[in-house]
Amino acid sequence: MNGIRATLARELRAYFFSPLAYAVLTFFLLINGFVFWLIVSFLSNPRSPGGAPAELFFGQTVFFWLVLLLITPAVTMRLLAEERRSGTIEVLMTAPVTETQVVLGKYFAALVFYAFLWLPTLIYIGFLARYSTVDWGPIGSSFLGILAIGAVFLAVGVFASSVSRNQVVAASLAFAILILLFSFGLLENLFNQPWLKQAFSYLDVWSHMDDFSKGIVNTRRLVYCVSLSAFFLFLSARSLETNKWR
Amino acid sequence: MIEAQGLSRHYGDFVAVRDVTFEVGEGEIVGILGPNGAGKTTTIRMITGFLPPSNGRVRVYGRDLFEDPAEARRDIGYLPENVALYPEMRVSEYLRYRAQLEGMRGAAAKSALGETVERCLLSEVKDQIVGTLSKGYRQRVGLAAAILHNPRVLVLDEPTVGLDPKQIIAIRELIRDLGKRHTLLLSTHILPEVELLCGRVLIIDRGSIVAQGTPQSLRERWLGNAVLRVVLKGEAAGAEARLQAMAGALAVRREAGATAGESALLVEHDHGQDLREPVFRLAVENGWVLLGLGAEKASLEDIFVRLTTHDAAQEPARAEEIVQ
Numbered sequence: 001m002n003g004i005r006a007t008l009a010r011e012l013r014a015y016f017f018s019p020l021a022y023a024v025l026t027f028f029l030l031i032n033g034f035v036f037w038l039i040v041s042f043l044s045n046p047r048s049p050g051g052a053p054a055e056l057f058f059g060q061t062v063f064f065w066l067v068l069l070l071i072t073p074a075v076t077m078r079l080l081a082e083e084r085r086s087g088t089i090e091v092l093m094t095a096p097v098t099e100t101q102v103v104l105g106k107y108f109a110a111l112v113f114y115a116f117l118w119l120p121t122l123i124y125i126g127f128l129a130r131y132s133t134v135d136w137g138p139i140g141s142s143f144l145g146i147l148a149i150g151a152v153f154l155a156v157g158v159f160a161s162s163v164s165r166n167q168v169v170a171a172s173l174a175f176a177i178l179i180l181l182f183s184f185g186l187l188e189n190l191f192n193q194p195w196l197k198q199a200f201s202y203l204d205v206w207s208h209m210d211d212f213s214k215g216i217v218n219t220r221r222l223v224y225c226v227s228l229s230a231f232f233l234f235l236s237a238r239s240l241e242t243n244k245w246r
Numbered sequence: 247m248i249e250a251q252g253l254s255r256h257y258g259d260f261v262a263v264r265d266v267t268f269e270v271g272e273g274e275i276v277g278i279l280g281p282n283g284a285g286k287t288t289t290i291r292m293i294t295g296f297l298p299p300s301n302g303r304v305r306v307y308g309r310d311l312f313e314d315p316a317e318a319r320r321d322i323g324y325l326p327e328n329v330a331l332y333p334e335m336r337v338s339e340y341l342r343y344r345a346q347l348e349g350m351r352g353a354a355a356k357s358a359l360g361e362t363v364e365r366c367l368l369s370e371v372k373d374q375i376v377g378t379l380s381k382g383y384r385q386r387v388g389l390a391a392a393i394l395h396n397p398r399v400l401v402l403d404e405p406t407v408g409l410d411p412k413q414i415i416a417i418r419e420l421i422r423d424l425g426k427r428h429t430l431l432l433s434t435h436i437l438p439e440v441e442l443l444c445g446r447v448l449i450i451d452r453g454s455i456v457a458q459g460t461p462q463s464l465r466e467r468w469l470g471n472a473v474l475r476v477v478l479k480g481e482a483a484g485a486e487a488r489l490q491a492m493a494g495a496l497a498v499r500r501e502a503g504a505t506a507g508e509s510a511l512l513v514e515h516d517h518g519q520d521l522r523e524p525v526f527r528l529a530v531e532n533g534w535v536l537l538g539l540g541a542e543k544a545s546l547e548d549i550f551v552r553l554t555t556h557d558a559a560q561e562p563a564r565a566e567e568i569v570q
Contacts, residue, residue, distance in 0.1 A: 006346035010332070017334055087330035091391070094294045095347040096319040244298055 145212025
């Protein structure tokens with residue numbers, strides 16, 4: 001427990017004191033603000049097919065995924081790679097803490113920072129509530145979905161950061177794995193066998209988020225996210241351990 | 247108390263450390279001495295549990311470092327070679343973080359923190375950002391972090407490397423002070439440091455221990471006889487034979503390159519024997535003008551050089567050995 005607490009506290013501090021975090025935050029808000037404006041102005045056109053702006057905003061446009069795929073590697077790339085590059089890992093790995101504790105502490109810090117990034121989007125919902133009626137159910141499930149899918153993406157990022165001592169390599173690797181994971185869903189359309197179709201649709205994060213944004217909370221989707229995150233975190237701890245042997 | 251037994255470490259085909267066995271007893275200050283690349287850091291990293299050994303085991307107060315790491319690591323305070331700190335943290339924040347890693351909390355952590363800051367003379371910089379500190383202060387922060395949890399054993403890897411002479415003196419003083427409370431194992435390639443601080447020395451070269459003992463016993467063992475240096479005015483022809491004939495003198499040779507108009511003679515004798523008086527009387531008898539008389543103090547440096555210098559001819563043979 002000490003390991004989780006200590007690393008979590010340290011990483012949170014590092015996030016909020018580093019300029020990178022604010023660059024990421026600014027970039028994130030700029031894009032999201034633009035996308036939100038785009039959606040609202042699209043829907044306010046009388047000839048548009050209509051729809052719920054919050055639903056569109058959370059996961060039904062390609063922007064959502066672009067931002068997510070770019071942001072999460074940036075959030076996690078430093079976590080373990082920098083420890084190894086600077087040598088601070090030596091102190092960490094000779095303290096009475098386990099690899100798993102260190103990985104979890106850092107992962108939770110990334111998760112908290114990620115959630116913090118999304119916090120300002122509540123303002124958009126506030127605007128919507130001011131000028132129209134808002135269905136709060138789908139909003140809640142959207143945020144749950146954002147957290148669940150973010151959890152997977154961040155776990156992938158932590159793993160990538162545990163493999164390399166170079167942050168850029170870590171970010172690129174995370175991005176590559178995420179793209180692969182993301183495109184699994186698209187493979188669904190390539191196959192005719194129903195069982196393959198089903199398997200790939202289970203892996204499809206896009207349809208996950210679609211459901212969440214419509215207010216559908218499917219436990220199967222949540223189990224998928226939690227188990228995939230756990231899998232990548234497990235790999236991260238093992239990778240940290242095997243670093244010693246090289 | 248640390249017991250290292252048959253430690254080896256391979257990196258691919260390269261053997262960094264080969265079958266190293268030693269013990270550090272309670273309250274001892276032991277120095278690991280070796281040229282750069284001899285395997286000091288690898289050995290230290292195995293002792294602290296950072297690197298698992300390819301072969302062999304390490305016990306800290308009877309607990310195996312790899313079977314019971316959480317408990318065994320609590321007894322060790324470690325200062326790595328390149329003291330890596332988080333540059334964006336304040337000194338006090340960093341120390342608090344390290345205390346947390348060691349599982350300390352509340353009032354105990356607070357008092358340990360205060361005490362350590364005092365002991366390591368960090369009071370004036372405790373609110374500074376680590377990245378702005380000088381190397382000497384960073385070293386002290388590293389040391390402070392290593393002793394925070396009051397470990398029974400302190401392991402320091404090259405604690406004075408990269409410091410200026412004034413900082414070195416300050417750090418050495420601090421280390422000597424720490425030696426009174428903790429068992430100490432430190433590595434260095436600086437010889438006077440070992441002479442100054444350590445009760446026992448391990449000399450390591452190419453991954454193996456080539457000699458160990460107190461600085462005194464190493465001197466006696468590896469440098470042979472004690473040497474008395476006699477400086478006479480003029481040519482002093484025939485002095486060699488006379489000195490040689492003296493009771494207790496084992497061998498006499500003339501030092502090459504003495505100052506013009508002087509001659510220096512080196513008289514070898516057994517340790518524990520004082521030949522200064524007989525030499526003086528001999529000089530008076532023969533009418534020599536005695537300009538200097540003193541024991542040639544053999545330094546650890548000579549032993550070190552002797553043990554770790556290799557003939558060029560031996561080099562290829564060794565290299566092949568490693569490749570195989």
